[in-house]
Every structure is written in structure tokens, then in C-alpha cells.
Amino acid sequence: METLMRIGAFAKRFGVPQSTVRYYIQRGILIPEKRNGQHLFPESCINDMERVMEFKSLLFSLDNILELLTLHRKFNLSQKSDVDAYMRLLIQHKDYLQEELSTAVKQEERLRQMEAMVRSITASSSVQ
DSSP states (O other): OOOOEEHHHHHHHHTOOHHHHHHHHHHTSOOOEEETTEEEEOHHHHHHHHHHHHHHHTTOOHHHHHHHHHHHHTGGGOSHHHHHHHHHHHHHHHHHHHHHHHHHHHHHHHHHHHHHHHHHHHHHHTOO
């Protein structure tokens, strides 16, 4: 028989507040069993939460995480159309991150220019 975790132990295992776990349940990101008003988390929820943590570390939105999990849950990506949709989401997110990185590099360069300008002003005016 499969061991089921209560919400407190589940949240502790992943280092998140119970309120986050409840929110994920509300959004359909996690789908635990419910007995006597208590959420009980089987191995499938542990696997899903591991995926959630990985996707969050890659800066995916919760909407995209839900979509990716749904595609994965649906026949475990055994359908070509599901694999294609999954890959499309990954590629779109990679493209988004590349755009964000490009923007961040430009912002960093602008900040360096501003810093150099302030240093040259303070050096030439010998600000005390």
C-alpha cells in the first residue's frame, strides 16, 4: 500500500509553506487525495512537486507549469501531439529567457556607464 503524506510533511519536504501547497491544490497544480477533509499526498504528487520546483527554478509561470504538468499527466507524454505541445512550451520559454538575458545585459552596460559618469564627475570636482 502506498504511503500518503499529510500537508505539513509534504510542505516541509519541499521547503514551502502549507499555504503555497494549498494554493497549488486550488490551481490544480497538485491533485492530492482527500479523506475526512484532509489532503493526502501520494507519490504522484511528490513527482509533480519535484517538477514544479524544477520549472520554478527555470522561472516558468504557474500557468505554464500547470500546462506542462497537464501535458505530462495526460498519457505520460505518449502522444506525439502532447510531446509537440510540451516542446513548444519549453522552446517558447527558452526564447523568453534569452530575450530577458539580452535586456539584462543592456541594462547592466547602461548602469556601468552611469557609474563611470558619476565617478568621473566626483573625481573631477573632488567631492568631499
